[in-house]
Amino acid sequence: MSIDPLRHVCEDPLERKWTWISLILASVMGGVLGFYALASNLHPPSNVETIDSSRLHLSEEFAEDKLGVKTNPDGSLTITMVAARYGFYPPRIEVPVDTPVTLRMASADVLHGVHVPGTNMTTMIVPGYISEVTTTFTRTGEFSLLCNEYCGLGHDQMWSRLSVVEKPGGGG
Amino acid sequence: MPRLMMLLTIMALFVPRAGAEPSSAVAFDSATLRMLANADPVRGEELAQTGKCYKCHGDAGVSEDPDDINIAGMSSSYAYKQLTDYLDKKRDSRDMYKSVRKLDARQLADLAAWYATLEPAQPAPQRNRDPAILRLVFKGDPERMIKACASCHGRRGRGGQFDHPALAGQQREYLVLSLNEFKEGDRDNDIYARMRSVAETLTEEEIEGLAAYYATAVPEAAQ
Numbered sequence: 001m002s003i004d005p006l007r008h009v010c011e012d013p014l015e016r017k018w019t020w021i022s023l024i025l026a027s028v029m030g031g032v033l034g035f036y037a038l039a040s041n042l043h044p045p046s047n048v049e050t051i052d053s054s055r056l057h058l059s060e061e062f063a064e065d066k067l068g069v070k071t072n073p074d075g076s077l078t079i080t081m082v083a084a085r086y087g088f089y090p091p092r093i094e095v096p097v098d099t100p101v102t103l104r105m106a107s108a109d110v111l112h113g114v115h116v117p118g119t120n121m122t123t124m125i126v127p128g129y130i131s132e133v134t135t136t137f138t139r140t141g142e143f144s145l146l147c148n149e150y151c152g153l154g155h156d157q158m159w160s161r162l163s164v165v166e167k168p169g170g171g172g
Numbered sequence: 173m174p175r176l177m178m179l180l181t182i183m184a185l186f187v188p189r190a191g192a193e194p195s196s197a198v199a200f201d202s203a204t205l206r207m208l209a210n211a212d213p214v215r216g217e218e219l220a221q222t223g224k225c226y227k228c229h230g231d232a233g234v235s236e237d238p239d240d241i242n243i244a245g246m247s248s249s250y251a252y253k254q255l256t257d258y259l260d261k262k263r264d265s266r267d268m269y270k271s272v273r274k275l276d277a278r279q280l281a282d283l284a285a286w287y288a289t290l291e292p293a294q295p296a297p298q299r300n301r302d303p304a305i306l307r308l309v310f311k312g313d314p315e316r317m318i319k320a321c322a323s324c325h326g327r328r329g330r331g332g333q334f335d336h337p338a339l340a341g342q343q344r345e346y347l348v349l350s351l352n353e354f355k356e357g358d359r360d361n362d363i364y365a366r367m368r369s370v371a372e373t374l375t376e377e378e379i380e381g382l383a384a385y386y387a388t389a390v391p392e393a394a395q
Contacts, residue, residue: 054201057194057363064194064364082364086319089364108364109333154323157312 047132056082056108061130069093076100083125084108086154088145093160095137096167102134113149116162124149137164196262196361198253200334207281208248216286219279223271233290234388238345242388245292250337251284254361263361293341295329296389305381316373321382324366329386335363344387351379 006016036042056062062082068090070078076099082089083105095101105114107127114131115122118139123131137143147158198204220226225243229235233244243251257263259272259280272280307313310327312320321339324332329340339347353359354371362368374382 052201055199058197058199067364084364084366086323087317087366087369089366089369091317091369152323153327154312154319157314157319157323159314160317 047130049130049132050128051106051130053107053109053127056106061104062106069095076102079103081105082108083112083114083147083158085110085152086147086158088114088147088158088160091160092163094163094165097137097140097164098167100134100136102132105131110151111149112147112151112158115146115148116143117146118143122148137162140164140166195363195365196253196257197260198256198335200249204252205249207278208252208285211248211278211281211285213282213286213289215279216282216284219275219283220286223275223283225271225283228267233287234293235343238343239349240343241346242293242342243287244290245341246284246287246337247331247334248281248284248288249334250331251287252281253335255280255284257361263359292338293388295340296387299386300381300384302381302385305378305385308378308382309385313373318370318373321386339386341388342386344383347383347386348379351383355379 004016006019010016010019051059051062057064060066061080067080067082070080072078077095079093079095079101081093081103084107088105103114103121103123105123105125106129107125110127112125113123114125119135119137121133121135121137123133125131141164143162143164145160145162147155151158228237228240229243233246234242254263255268255272255275256277258265258268259275261269275283308318309321312318312323321329324336325339326332326336329338331338350359351371351374354362354367355374357368357372360368371379
């Protein structure tokens with residue numbers, strides 16, 4: 001500690017000591033986060049598409065009759081959903097198990113989040129942007145889509161149902 | 173500016189019809205919000221007089237016929253949306269369509285701004301205190317995916333943002349009528365079916381109970 005770089009900004013040795021402790025703690029925590037992100041191959045959804053949230057129901061993709069589950073030519077599914085205080089619309093969706101599902105979601109009002117407990121499906125839904133996540137649901141059953149970003153008085157009631165069912169034709 | 177607004181309204185009417193049919197052509201984008209903020213209640217009062225709105229909605233926006241909605245103190249954004257929906261035939265009412273068909277978007281905003289300045293009717297002092305109804309109002313029913321009324325319409329029923337109307341002090345009959353219309357799908361100008369999805373799971377008793385909770389006092393003569 002003979003040449004302390006913090007000497008130029010801080011006179012008091014005790015203050016410098018605590019500054020060092022804080023810096024080291026922050027670096028260790030950052031390192032742990034970075035390590036686990038790399039080791040588990042975690043990555044945030046990187047889709048960036050903008051949309052006017054105030055005119056969502058008048059848009060092409062998020063028009064009221066365009067919401068729900070659609071099958072793509074390659075057999076994968078696209079689910080178009082809107083998050084609006086206080087629910088996800090359509091409120092009930094059904095998808096087959098072990099099938100790649102791309103969720104495309106947009107907010108009609110404020111910041112929302114969506115999380116399906118028991119699965120790895122989670123994303124933020126930022127007004128003005130389209131959130132896109134691709135996942136595969138590996139267990140059948142009834143799941144909930146929950147809002148996990150505080151969005152207002154009814155935040156705790158903002159949820160809808162997701163049913164994961166056997167593949168048609170008994171493929172599961 | 174009025175011409176531009178009219179043009180925008182007409183365009184808004186035609187653009188969605190090319191594709192799907194949205195439940196409302198009103199969007200609370202910055203142009204609409206600016207128009208509502210600049211609306212003139214004085215001009216709105218003149219329009220209300222010439223349009224004889226008082227015949228159904230009362231001199232001060234509180235109607236005498238319990239089937240007619242109280243519009244005093246209604247948020248201007250909600251009133252503007254409903255008036256536009258009547259004009260666009262997104263909300264079905266011959267009388268209201270006839271009343272608004274000659275008005276442009278700015279005049280509808282003025283009208284909405286005028287009624288927003290009036291004192292709303294008060295809810296009845298003895299409200300429905302049925303625990304099941306209070307639970308619906310403040311907690312909702314997660315099993316049926318019913319959100320608490322209070323989460324959108326405010327803890328005191330004074331309404332929320334944009335298209336979430338005040339309920340407190342409304343006519344009981346009107347509330348029953350509206351909830352039944354949403355339940356049956358006769359009224360479908362709620363964007364993304366947000367009210368229909370709630371109303372369709374309510375029972376007749378719950379509709380009556382909720383209306384009794386929010387409604388204004390019944391005039392003594394009618395009791």
